Amino acid sequence: MTPGRSYFTRLGPNEHLPGRWCMGAWNTEELHVAPVNGLLMHEYEHWSAGREPDGLVAGSIRFDYLGVIDFTPCTVTWRVVRPGRAVELVEGVVEQHGRPVLRALMWRLATAPTEIVAGGAPDRLPPPDGCQAFDATAIWRGEYIGSLEFRSVTAGEPGDGVRWVRSPIEHVVAGEPSSPFTRWVLLADTCNGIAVRESPDEWQFPNLDLAVHLIRQPTGPWLGARVHGTFGPGGHGLTEAALYDLDGYVGSGTLGLLVRPQPNQPAT
Secondary structure: OEEEEEEEEEOOOOEEEEOHHHEOOOOOOOEOHHHHHHHHHHHHHHHHHOOOOOOOEEEEEEEEEOOOOOOOOEEEEEEEEEOOOOEEEEEEEEEEOOEEEEEEEEEEEOOOOOHHHOOOOOOOOOOHHHOEEEOHHHOOOOHHHHOOEEEEEEEEEOOEEEEEEEOOEEEEEOOOOOOHHHHHHHHHHHHHHOOOOOOOOOEEOOEOEEEEEEOOOOOOOOEEEEEEEEEOOOOEEEEEEEEEEOOEEEEEEEEEEEOEEOOOOOOO
16 A cells, blocks of 8 residues: 555545546546546445445446546535335436536345355456566556556456456545445456557547446455457447456456547558
8 A cells, every 4th residue: 555645635525636646548638437436436435324324235336437537626426316125226426517427326235144055156366466467557558557556367368368456545535544345446447458459559449337246245455357358340349357356256347348440540
């Protein structure tokens, strides 16, 4: 962990100022959405702490990216969409310049003792301490990617790879503890850059969304991902990842892609 660094600074109850470590990989004048996802989870936990305890936990989270996010202040709000004792749907929205730029829908589920039927999860990944360091900055720009530590489980090939990633930055919001859950979810969007199919210098393939489905609650600081990327023939793509923490398999992540040649690289 790196004391003194954070992704955001709180300006008010719901208002935050992005910092340099949020800098995007496709455009350094914009924010990478991963830290913004982390901000949403951080504020979700603050919001949840002010409610009556109900024993529900995150079962799935869908992030929809609605617009460009810049380095000016943004606000975060959460609300209940569908209340329930066993299943509840809640929504978090990030706004900037008076418009929504990112939305999260989270299904919160009651827990139950199902150890007797638990099964089907893939084997855990080799721990990151024994894996080779990977320099993602050789592929990607921006301070967000530069803030991360990567370890390769396998060397992989274009569109496929198995890697660990963690952020040494201790705080999502300056001066406020960030939970292991928040730090893990923050990293999930990074899967789109873990095993690239084509060079981002020649092709654009930003993701429009991120859907994370969980079989248990993950803990950081490390997120492991077994990633497969697919490009279709009509300009669309998909990144799929089996997701892990140090205790084993946690769930899955899917990211829908818009695939285009870079302006200076004609499609062939």
